[in-house]
Amino acid sequence: MPTGVHLRDVRKQLFDAAERVLLRDGPSALTSRAVTTEAGCAKGVLHRHFEDFDAFLAEFVLDRVDQLAPRAVALRESAGAGTVVDNVADALTAVFGSVAVAIVPLVTFRDELRARLRQDWPAGVPVLTEAVLMIAGYLTAERDLGRITQDAEVDMLAPTLIGSAHLLFADRNGTPPDAEAVRRTVTAVLAGVTP
Incomplete structure (x- = not known):
């Protein structure tokens, strides 16, 4: 070079x-x-x-997590518009259609990277935990608007949605799920809380 x-x-x-x-x-x-x-x-x-390659990877992961912030704002601002299922399905597709799916195994299999991330990020895989917060924030806004039931356990629904979506998108070499598959998954998870 x-x-x-x-x-x-x-x-x-x-x-x-x-x-x-x-x-x-x-x-x-x-x-x-x-x-x-x-x-x-x-x-x-x-x-x-960068100090070394793992320091580079840690900053790379955190940079990609920071890129979720505008999506979180846009999702929260969509509360009250469209349908809850469509808004969540679109958000999940945007998150998992990005580099997020590939970051999970990267963090999982690199011990030194995980150790470095723990210095700034105490639990979980950063991109997934940030996505959980994004979905939870949105569902809370929808609950406040009465578009999901008041007894909806947002703190349980959000990680369930992220985990379910991750499983749909996790096959890096396969074809990503179509919009209808994502929508069906979201509909199933939210079935008990959407009027």
Whole structure:
């Protein structure tokens, strides 16, 4: 790789390259060499900006978690519009149609990455726990509007929806579920709380 090439936003370029490698080739192919090759830069660039590769991966995961924030805001703002089932199904498809599904095995199988993430994220897989918070926030807003029952246990429904959606989308090499499959799953989970 050529050296001396100016990179405008090194972190973004490296994170985007890591996402492409992760989505295309899976977590086992995600190495510092693969990332820098994909980014079109020398391997030393990554190590100049991050303590080591696991530090890079931890920041990559947290960066991708931060990308859920605008989705969470948009979902919460959709409360009262459309149907609850469609809003949740669309949100789940957006989350799991992204890099989120690939991040789960990455975190699961890299002990040092998990240890580093625990410094900032005390429990769970960051992208999944953030998605749970997003869905819980939305369901709470819908409960406040009376569009789901007042006794709806949002703190149980949200992780159930995330877990169910993760199972639908988890086959990285297969065809993603169609919109109707996601909608049926959401309908089943929310059946007891939607009027």
